[in-house]
Amino acid sequence: MLALAAMTQDPPDTAPPAPGRAAPDASGAPQRAPEASGPGEFGHAPVLPAECLAALDVRPDGVYADVTLGGGGHSRLILDRLGPGGRLLALDLDPEPLEWAGSWAGGDGRLILARGSFARLGEILRERGLPPLDGILADLGASSRQMLSPSRGFTFSADGPLDMRLDPDGPLTAADLVNGLPEGELADLVYRLSGERASRKLARAIALRRRERPFSTTLDLAELARRVVRPPARGRRIHPATRLFLALRMAVNREQEALASFLGQARDCLLPGGRLAVISFQSLEDRLVKDLFRPGPRDAPRLWIPLWKKPVVPGGPELSANPRARSAKLRAAARAPGP
Numbered sequence: 001m002l003a004l005a006a007m008t009q010d011p012p013d014t015a016p017p018a019p020g021r022a023a024p025d026a027s028g029a030p031q032r033a034p035e036a037s038g039p040g041e042f043g044h045a046p047v048l049p050a051e052c053l054a055a056l057d058v059r060p061d062g063v064y065a066d067v068t069l070g071g072g073g074h075s076r077l078i079l080d081r082l083g084p085g086g087r088l089l090a091l092d093l094d095p096e097p098l099e100w101a102g103s104w105a106g107g108d109g110r111l112i113l114a115r116g117s118f119a120r121l122g123e124i125l126r127e128r129g130l131p132p133l134d135g136i137l138a139d140l141g142a143s144s145r146q147m148l149s150p151s152r153g154f155t156f157s158a159d160g161p162l163d164m165r166l167d168p169d170g171p172l173t174a175a176d177l178v179n180g181l182p183e184g185e186l187a188d189l190v191y192r193l194s195g196e197r198a199s200r201k202l203a204r205a206i207a208l209r210r211r212e213r214p215f216s217t218t219l220d221l222a223e224l225a226r227r228v229v230r231p232p233a234r235g236r237r238i239h240p241a242t243r244l245f246l247a248l249r250m251a252v253n254r255e256q257e258a259l260a261s262f263l264g265q266a267r268d269c270l271l272p273g274g275r276l277a278v279i280s281f282q283s284l285e286d287r288l289v290k291d292l293f294r295p296g297p298r299d300a301p302r303l304w305i306p307l308w309k310k311p312v313v314p315g316g317p318e319l320s321a322n323p324r325a326r327s328a329k330l331r332a333a334a335r336a337p338g339p
């Protein structure tokens with residue numbers, strides 16, 4: 001049987017219509033989005049583009065990292081502001097964005113592409129012989145392209161394998177968890193990561209069904225959730241499988257652990273004054289970022305200087321052009337001087 005380490009306790013905010021994205025609960029003062037926010041051929045529009053650039057304060061000769069390359073929307077905006085002496089390290093777990101970047105970057109020598117997890121950012125910088133950075137951007141989660149491709153198993157709008165790996169070579173699939181976790185662990189995991197109130201009922205129904213026939217497809221599991229999870233009587237209605245799919249995705253990709261490891265090393269990867277900007281889509285992730293930037297005890301040295309008190313969220317025009325941005329929260333801070 002599989003065992004998973006405990007992750008986090010708090011359920012996310014109201015779950016979203018699109019799997020894996022929770023609704024925002026904070027205000028911000030976003031600036032006007034630049035025109036480069038259209039989805040482009042990769043099918044993913046960069047979220048809060050102007051705000052990310054403002055947060056990073058890109059210098060033409062600086063060295064930056066976009067640790068979640070995806071469709072390259074943010075990377076391209078950063079490259080546009082870099083001069084010939086600037087450099088950008090772009091990371092992704094998934095080889096597809098890196099291949100795609102090979103096509104749009106056209107051998108741009110300022111762009112360094114690397115496959116790997118941001119959980120290993122420090123190591124990757126050392127392997128590549130890169131100096132401490134002027135800025136780091138992380139746009140967490142999955143890209144629209146990953147979320148919408150039935151073959152990746154994130155969506156329950158179309159049938160596909162119950163996979164959900166961001167890294168297609170990763171060791172664990174959603175089917176492994178659904179078919180292999182003990183019922184109690186499955187219920188705990190779903191509740192911890194998504195706040196699904198019917199987690200026990202769901203785990204029970206899954207355990208009974210898999211004795212007859214293991215789950216292998218997204219629609220099969222979504223159909224079970226539809227039968228077991230009652231929609232709320234009032235308020236925003238979401239598909240009954242939304243929270244289950246969110247929890248499985250987070251567990252398969254160990255998203256909380258990867259984020260915690262990344263945040264734990266981000267300061268050492270930056271120059272004093274260097275900027276860290278993180279876009280999150282779930283309250284569990286946002287809380288980790290918020291806690292990182294929070295000042296310590298009164299006499300402790302300040303490690304981060306937050307750029308804004310509240311997270312920045314997309315404004316009306318961006319949301320009309322890109323509804324998938326609706327749960328985004330951007331927090332950013334500068335590395336305080338000192339060791």
Ligand SMILES: C[S@@+](CC[C@H](N)C(=O)[O-])C[C@H]1O[C@@H](n2cnc3c(N)ncnc32)[C@H](O)[C@@H]1O
Pocket residue numbers: 044045046047067068069070071072073074075091092093094097116117118119139140141142143144166258
């Ligand atoms: C929301 S998308 C980024 C979109 C991108 N900013 C753009 O404008 O097109 C997130 C990307 O991060 C990647 N990713 C998720 N977790 C990762 C991790 N731990 N390390 C590296 N990449 C990761 C996903 O594979 C996905 O391509």
